[in-house]
Amino acid sequence: MNKKFGLNKKLPDEFDHDHHTLATATTTSATISYSTDQGDDASEVGMEVIMSRGGSGEGLEPTVTSTSGEPYRSHSFPAGKHTFTVDERYTMIRTIGSGAYGVVISAKDSKTDKNCAIKMVPKAFSDEIDAKRILREIKLLKHMRHENIVQLVDMMPPNVQYLEDFRDVYLVTDLMETDLHRIIYSKQKLSIDHVQYFVYQVLRGLKYIHSCRVIHRDLKPSNLLVNSNCDLKICDFGLARGLHDEDDGDRASTMFLTEYVVTRWYRAPEIMLACHEYSYPVDVWSVGCIFAELILRKPYFPGDDYIDQLTIICEKLGKLDESSLDFVTSEKAKRFMKKLPDKAPQPFSSQFSAAPPDALNIMRKMLEIHPQKRVSVAESLEHPFFSSLHNADEEVVSKLPFDFSFENEKLHRLRLQELIWKEAADFRPSCLPVAPARGVIAIDATGSRSEP
Template sequence: MAKLVEPPPGMGHPGKRYYTIKNTLFELDAKYEPIELLGRGAYGIVCSAVNKETNEKVAVKKIKDVFKDQVSAIRVLREMRFLRHLRHENVIELKEIMMPPNRKNFKDVYLVYELMATDLYHVIRSSIPLSDDHIKYFMFQILRGLNHLHSANILHRDLKPQNLLLNVNCDLKICDLGLARKNSTKEDECLTEYVVTRWYRAPEVLLCCGKYSTAIDIWSVGCIFAELLGRKAIFPGSSCLNQLELIINVLGKVSEADMGFVDNAKAQKYIESLPYTPAMPLHELYPTANPLAIDLLKQMLIFDPSQRIKVNEALAHPYIAHLHKLTNDQPADEVIDEEMDEMGVKELREMMWQEIANHHPEAYGDIARDINF
């Protein structure tokens, strides 16, 4: 339970109230009253709360000492920026960012999201029966939200069941854009290899290829799809090499024609050294699955990313096309993603302050002299 407390020494800012929840201090805008702690993660502590002005329940994520680690600060800033531009039924809504009391030396950041009941990870591992209609509806929503991201030229890069939130009506939202990046079209720009939780990591990432595209998200969705069908991970690798072995055990020995994308000589040599393995038919892995589901899964789990189905093509697949016909999605505007990797704490803090200010138009007049929007 949340407990209202006196502000610690040096705090006590106007318009803020202070609560402790399981020994964690929350400095919240007065309109928010916390309910309970929901969880702790690498990048924040989350509690549920109620907005007393609207009576709406929300999720509040506290990111403590955000500038302690530069990489973490950049991820938080990117998520703020992306979610301000991305507005879609199947992408989590960032409702507000609480204004820090001090522009020059704030450390903690409080993000306010819509509150969801659970995530797909817990549903898959529960005893709740999942019908073909359930799986179809989940896949439709995942692809619809991903299509919105890809239309903005954004790669999510960390799609997994834990990052797919659900409410009691089975409505699904993609969350956690901390690893998201613009899809680079620059010939000389290489993207980081350490993305996507290993079990959902595409072959081109496992093979340390310097270039990858929106196809990495489709591979992750394929792994999630298989997990929905079988109620367990299809490629639960214990290491990167073991992950590749598990993939090849299902897809079969990789042909030379499917190796054209591999630009890492050592990786190519390793794949070529593996013994012949026949492909394992997916309908045998998932014998009770809808044949159309198996057909779509096959087109997602293709080793060569250039041959993998695109998100808009997946939405047009007969397995879910009838659901997609009922929607009228508009493409998202492309989001400007500035290069931040070389920025220092002072620059990152200023950029984050400006991003927070965009959520507070009522304060715009007070800071317009100082901020160039």
């Protein structure tokens, strides 16, 4: 995987999303350099230097938590509209992201002498579905260990006496510098070597994820974190599923053309068409969409809604004949697909004139509408387009599948607070048990309380 190419990009002043996590080095000498505008004296600087500007992290006086057998000192400081309360070993550098699910800061870890990212999810238990997604992501990140997947390195046990007062969740990861979405929509020149290396790393990480019997379901450029040496990490596992799992208790993903929270531009046709069962090919479709976007520098299927999305897909790839709709289980969805205008597929060579034939060949196989005919991750890695990078010994798989059995339990709010507290306590072995609630001895699986 030794590639020598560079990226030159002006770093935006602020990140406006909440996906900035993890980094571990991989074996490439590829680099990204960034420039700052300083009049005529613009100079090349590293991303880390720029990220260090702004917010000093100065805050309130340190306090000592009451949840640890060997108390650690915590301190509080403002970050955006929120107040962070974290271990004193972490000193804020600046706010780097904010979104619907929280705020992300960059920080210096005095224990490791490295920079890291800390994501705060405020009021994490106000919605049980969202809290369940947080728990799922925590468990998945703790299970997975791979160079192309973000890694959770620490959590803060809540500074509370009772679990029912547990409000905010903090996730600490190593720091990444940007994401693929920002690279694509910058003025940065991207060669086919860049495209090859980025897509290869996504496939490499995805091979490991699928070996855990996990479907990511939300692959998109903003969920692919990138460092200045072009290393890439997959993040955001809140919508991940095991095979044949339900969808958070709602029916959104099994209702024909029902809009869902995942960005539709990267959604596989079988999900939009409400197929009862879908599997690993949904992630391969997303990789194909990202592949195309890297070359075009714009979304390949930019639908305004699911109807528009499916129409655009068939316009560009060709309409399926009736015999090829056998994977569609909804009769309503089948009728919709049959009524679409007859379209012959547009030649990829005219849509992607700058890409070599090998790249177009594997991309087209990823963007096969019929999921059972779509190329697999393993087949993609062995394709000639990736021959200069492919090394089966480095494309590792997990020894154990991920255990989704915790999702079989009815996870009421207090149970979710308990389970996430336990995940945090794993990082802090000295944590003492916390009472569930005021005047409560025990809580059963339904959330009913036993009073003293």
